[in-house]
Amino acid sequence: MQKRLLAAIVLSFLVLFLYQAVFVKKAPAPQNPLEQPAASMKTQAAPAAPVAPEQKPATGAAAAPAAKSDANLLNIKQIGSGQEELITVTTPLYRAVWTNKGGVLTSWKLKKHLDEKKDDLELVPAAAKDAGVFPFALYDDNPEAVKAGLTGIAAGAANSAFYKTSGTNFELKDGDKAEVRFTYSDGKELEVEKIFTFYGGRYDFDIAVHVRKNGQPAAARVLWGPGLRNPSQQELSQSLATGGGGMTVLAGDKVYRLDQRKYKSEQSAYNFVTWSSYDDNYFAALFVPGAATGTAAFLKVDTENKPPSFFLAATDPGKVFLGPKEFGTLADFGHNTKKVVRFGFLGFITEFLFYALRFIHKFVPNWGFAIMVLTLFIKILFFPLTYSSMKSMAKMAELQPKVKALRAKYKKSKTDIAQRREMNEEMMKLYKEHGVNPAGGCLPMLIQIPIFIGFFNLLRNAIELRHSPWMLWINDLSVKDPTYILPLLMGGTQFVSQKMTPTSADPSQARMMLIMPVVMTVFFLQFQSGLVLYWLTSNVLQIGQQYIMNRMMKAKKVESHGKRRKN
Numbered sequence: 001m002q003k004r005l006l007a008a009i010v011l012s013f014l015v016l017f018l019y020q021a022v023f024v025k026k027a028p029a030p031q032n033p034l035e036q037p038a039a040s041m042k043t044q045a046a047p048a049a050p051v052a053p054e055q056k057p058a059t060g061a062a063a064a065p066a067a068k069s070d071a072n073l074l075n076i077k078q079i080g081s082g083q084e085e086l087i088t089v090t091t092p093l094y095r096a097v098w099t100n101k102g103g104v105l106t107s108w109k110l111k112k113h114l115d116e117k118k119d120d121l122e123l124v125p126a127a128a129k130d131a132g133v134f135p136f137a138l139y140d141d142n143p144e145a146v147k148a149g150l151t152g153i154a155a156g157a158a159n160s161a162f163y164k165t166s167g168t169n170f171e172l173k174d175g176d177k178a179e180v181r182f183t184y185s186d187g188k189e190l191e192v193e194k195i196f197t198f199y200g201g202r203y204d205f206d207i208a209v210h211v212r213k214n215g216q217p218a219a220a221r222v223l224w225g226p227g228l229r230n231p232s233q234q235e236l237s238q239s240l241a242t243g244g245g246g247m248t249v250l251a252g253d254k255v256y257r258l259d260q261r262k263y264k265s266e267q268s269a270y271n272f273v274t275w276s277s278y279d280d281n282y283f284a285a286l287f288v289p290g291a292a293t294g295t296a297a298f299l300k301v302d303t304e305n306k307p308p309s310f311f312l313a314a315t316d317p318g319k320v321f322l323g324p325k326e327f328g329t330l331a332d333f334g335h336n337t338k339k340v341v342r343f344g345f346l347g348f349i350t351e352f353l354f355y356a357l358r359f360i361h362k363f364v365p366n367w368g369f370a371i372m373v374l375t376l377f378i379k380i381l382f383f384p385l386t387y388s389s390m391k392s393m394a395k396m397a398e399l400q401p402k403v404k405a406l407r408a409k410y411k412k413s414k415t416d417i418a419q420r421r422e423m424n425e426e427m428m429k430l431y432k433e434h435g436v437n438p439a440g441g442c443l444p445m446l447i448q449i450p451i452f453i454g455f456f457n458l459l460r461n462a463i464e465l466r467h468s469p470w471m472l473w474i475n476d477l478s479v480k481d482p483t484y485i486l487p488l489l490m491g492g493t494q495f496v497s498q499k500m501t502p503t504s505a506d507p508s509q510a511r512m513m514l515i516m517p518v519v520m521t522v523f524f525l526q527f528q529s530g531l532v533l534y535w536l537t538s539n540v541l542q543i544g545q546q547y548i549m550n551r552m553m554k555a556k557k558v559e560s561h562g563k564r565r566k567n
Helices: 002-022 060-066 127-131 143-148 233-238 327-333 347-363 367-381 383-398 400-409 417-433 440-461 485-500 507-513 516-524 529-566
Strands: 040-043 086-090 094-099 104-114 120-122 177-186 190-199 204-213 216-218 221-224 246-251 254-259 269-279 283-289 294-303 309-315 317-324
Touching (some): 086 177, 104 317, 246 294, 269 309, 283 309, 347 367, 400 417, 440 529, 485 529
Parallel strands (some): 040 294
Antiparallel strands (some): 086 094, 204 216, 246 269, 269 283, 269 294
């Protein structure tokens, strides 16, 4: 019976695999990559980005030498500033610092989310200063710039000159609005204007970038990178994070993800993009094109003796979201950006669990206890099935003497096909007479697997659980228990539950099954504390259910034996 069950499970997975291979369409290759995208570049100790000389507004006398140039015929005026200026935008949600040197972002600190040092969390990567390429620099994809490497992709006056600015510092309250404008022209052939419109109480802002070369409009490709925020190695290892992030793109109705650890140059550029983002498990720099659709490219830059750098290049963005991947906030932002949250396989189950957990949290303001309450509701929901399974397993245990007698009767069933068929027919008849489903005992475990996967993805990606404590030594439900006490408790309860559950296996197989709690404990040592808490709570409730069921079965057995004696 157990061999048949194992074969049935293997065949089920085989059917799913064949279905995926035959009927499910594979993600198409990126359509028409960007013109000459710098998808993968290599440079030998690239020089620092060139710094443009101080620019001053041109006077009539200064412009005279260029009288015969094409730029003069186009009447391009020189616009800029003579020194670096910093502009600070402060809202209840973040504090941003912009510089007129290139019109780029040097700092974006979230006030409601902290780093490991308990400081406001910085989204602008520290590597940006070392690379000389800050977020919102313009991407130059001409062959010479690509060949130049890290500094080449953001080289030239457009990213090194001092822009003229329209404001200084802004402090916005909820509902307030402010505009920051950067304008630059070299007086020859290049004109750049960057306009940012910020709103108090929102993580998103409007952006308009206009580039003209020799009087003609040119594509404006904005960079984010290198990387996103500054996660420590400890955070990356404890939270099972994606190793620093990657690019996510919504093209049409499909989401494409490119992890920077699994970078493939042939899958690095996309057209017809609804939005693109550089994101990790919890935070995102998300760009929505101003037109109906845009293009996006994920760039990898290899530098000698240094780890590779990764950038997102987005074409003509109209809106930008820089903040936490809060499911509700992204849903309100629109553009189907909630899909940037990586709920993964069985995402609909993860989404259901998220909404259920968030609803419970309104009444139980502790995420750990909210997980325990949700686990209780799940147990109640599936109790009828669990009860039926327990009854089936108990009956199977009672039928073992008769099953052994049948096997003894058909000793040659392993080699004689006729005997095996007769034995199987009698066994099925025996199960039918006693109302037993041979596979009934496996159903509760099979049902728990999708729930387990849903909880795994939820705790791995829901920012609401980041840095959320439970009690005692558990200070963060999104990372593993550093003391390993919780996984050991989980393993102990798993062993007790296994021991209490009736089994139809022979003694040697039953002893083998007791190894399962040990294997589970080893795996759970590295899992998030919230996930271990869910499984521990489930085990404790299972023990309680099994104890009650065993008492009921025992009482029913005594009662049936008493009736037999009277008869």
